[in-house]
Amino acid sequence: MDKNGDVDVTNLADQIETLDTQEPKHNSLQESSHDVIIQAVGDDPILSIKTFEELKLHENLLKGIYEMGFTRPSKIQAKALPLLLKTPPENMIGQSQSGTGKTAAFVLTMLSRIDFNLQAPQALCLAPSRELARQIMVEVRKMGKYTPVITAEAIRESDVKSTTTGKTRSEEFANAQLIVGTPGTVYDLLKKRIINKTSMKIFVLDEADNMLDQQGLGDQSIRIKNMMPRDCQIVLFSATYSAQVRTFAGRFAPNANQFTLKVEELSVKTINQFYMDCKDENHKFEVLDDLYTLLTIGQSIIFVQKRDTADMIAKRMTDKGHRVINLHGGLSTTERDAVMDGFRRGDAKVLITTNVLARGIDVLQVNLVINYDLPLDSTGRHPDFETYLHRIGRTGRFGRTGVSINFVHDANSWEIVKAIENHFNREIVKVPTDNWDTIEGILKKEISKLNS
Numbered sequence: 001m002d003k004n005g006d007v008d009v010t011n012l013a014d015q016i017e018t019l020d021t022q023e024p025k026h027n028s029l030q031e032s033s034h035d036v037i038i039q040a041v042g043d044d045p046i047l048s049i050k051t052f053e054e055l056k057l058h059e060n061l062l063k064g065i066y067e068m069g070f071t072r073p074s075k076i077q078a079k080a081l082p083l084l085l086k087t088p089p090e091n092m093i094g095q096s097q098s099g100t101g102k103t104a105a106f107v108l109t110m111l112s113r114i115d116f117n118l119q120a121p122q123a124l125c126l127a128p129s130r131e132l133a134r135q136i137m138v139e140v141r142k143m144g145k146y147t148p149v150i151t152a153e154a155i156r157e158s159d160v161k162s163t164t165t166g167k168t169r170s171e172e173f174a175n176a177q178l179i180v181g182t183p184g185t186v187y188d189l190l191k192k193r194i195i196n197k198t199s200m201k202i203f204v205l206d207e208a209d210n211m212l213d214q215q216g217l218g219d220q221s222i223r224i225k226n227m228m229p230r231d232c233q234i235v236l237f238s239a240t241y242s243a244q245v246r247t248f249a250g251r252f253a254p255n256a257n258q259f260t261l262k263v264e265e266l267s268v269k270t271i272n273q274f275y276m277d278c279k280d281e282n283h284k285f286e287v288l289d290d291l292y293t294l295l296t297i298g299q300s301i302i303f304v305q306k307r308d309t310a311d312m313i314a315k316r317m318t319d320k321g322h323r324v325i326n327l328h329g330g331l332s333t334t335e336r337d338a339v340m341d342g343f344r345r346g347d348a349k350v351l352i353t354t355n356v357l358a359r360g361i362d363v364l365q366v367n368l369v370i371n372y373d374l375p376l377d378s379t380g381r382h383p384d385f386e387t388y389l390h391r392i393g394r395t396g397r398f399g400r401t402g403v404s405i406n407f408v409h410d411a412n413s414w415e416i417v418k419a420i421e422n423h424f425n426r427e428i429v430k431v432p433t434d435n436w437d438t439i440e441g442i443l444k445k446e447i448s449k450l451n452s
């Protein structure tokens with residue numbers, strides 16, 4: 001807390017994840033450390049690299065990695081990359097907590113698989129949202145900066161010329177080697193043969209459990225996968241896999257090397273979780289207004305369940321004098337890009353959104369996530385555990401500390417918070433809604449515990 005009595009969540013410590021640098025202990029198909037179970041398909045020892053050099057990557061790729069400030073591989077990168085880069089390629093079903101560097105693991109693999117002399121699509125990555133696809137492409141372009149890779153984003157819905165490249169879709173995809181997109185657009189482009197699939201070497205699903213969800217994007221992902229050549233490497237990554245999706249993932253990516261986290265290891269330790277007991281729906285807004293009036297908060301994301309609620313909260317917060325922005329699927333793509341880019345630049349500090357941004361979005365300065373509405377499954381009554389974890393994972397990125405606050409306003413929402421607490425076996429601490437000195441005290445204590 002600073003001398004004005006504000007909780008200073010803007011200056012949270014930059015703790016870099018402690019790397020597991022131990023030598024592999026045995027040559028076996030399965031390795032189980034305290035947090036992750038690795039099932040490898042081959043008989044080779046499960047290696048864990050300590051430096052990126054050990055991967056024997058092209059020096060231009062290494063240059064890109066180092067320029068991004070990646071001095072050492074994270075734990076998932078250290079263990080997954082040796083398996084991902086094997087020749088002949090092997091499939092992967094990877095799991096690691098939010099913000100631990102899964103993107104770099106698959107981006108590096110895609111870039112390593114490309115024959116730069118061949119101007120045809122060779123690597124395809126799907127993500128569930130336009131914003132995440134754009135973010136992955138930024139990482140591709142940074143990491144591949146010193147390579148001649150030709151890239152294309154498959155996120156536009158019509159055949160208009162790209163505003164950035166001035167090319168039509170056919171022109172853009174004719175010689176693109178690495179494509180990142182959303183499933184609907186990619187499927188459409190493959191079907192129309194605008195994307196040529198014949199030389200495709202690697203197919204990646206980020207947020208794979210979401211992409212394979214039979215009630216959502218699953219159908220499209222399956223259709224796209226069925227169009228890929230037989231020997232195409234299939235790589236799935238997510239922080240979460242429900243038991244049902246995991247079984248299906250095993251069929252989608254057969255004979256895969258698998259990384260599985262135990263449920264109690266899923267929550268990121270540096271994200272501290274709270275709940276506030278509001279009297280009713282309307283009181284939730286008053287508490288939100290007070291929070292932003294009384295506390296100094298860095299960048300934050302407020303999650304609601306519906307687009308209408310996002311619009312309504314944004315309007316009411318603006319009327320109260322708070323500077324907020326709002327992003328959901330009801331906006332045009334141009335509006336969505338402008339909002340997201342503004343938030344990334346830090347022009348706006350408070351982003352109100354729906355589950356469209358629950359997954360993957362990486363803005364390191366976000367130190368607070370508010371679940372204004374708790375995430376519910378399709379019945380609308382039960383908790384959506386996976387979405388909860390992804391939402392709060394928008395803070396606490398790569399070893400940073402973060403705070404998440406859940407708003408509770410009736411018996412059902414209280415039960416949902418308790419169910420989430422039990423499911424992940426992580427305490428969600430109650431903070432009062434009426435005593436701001438106490439609120440500051442609790443948040444400060446919890447944050448300092450995390451930093452110590």
Ligand SMILES: Nc1ncnc2c1ncn2[C@@H]1O[C@H](COP(=O)(O)OP(=O)(O)OP(=O)(O)O)[C@@H](O)[C@H]1O
Nearest residue numbers: 070072073074098099100101102103239360362398
């Ligand atoms: N080896 C590294 N060294 C330093 N920073 C890294 C390294 N690897 C990744 N990062 C950074 O860590 C942050 C989180 O990485 P990333 O977005 O890939 O997480 P993730 O595991 O995909 O999370 P989520 O499950 O939320 O999608 C990013 O800002 C990324 O640039």
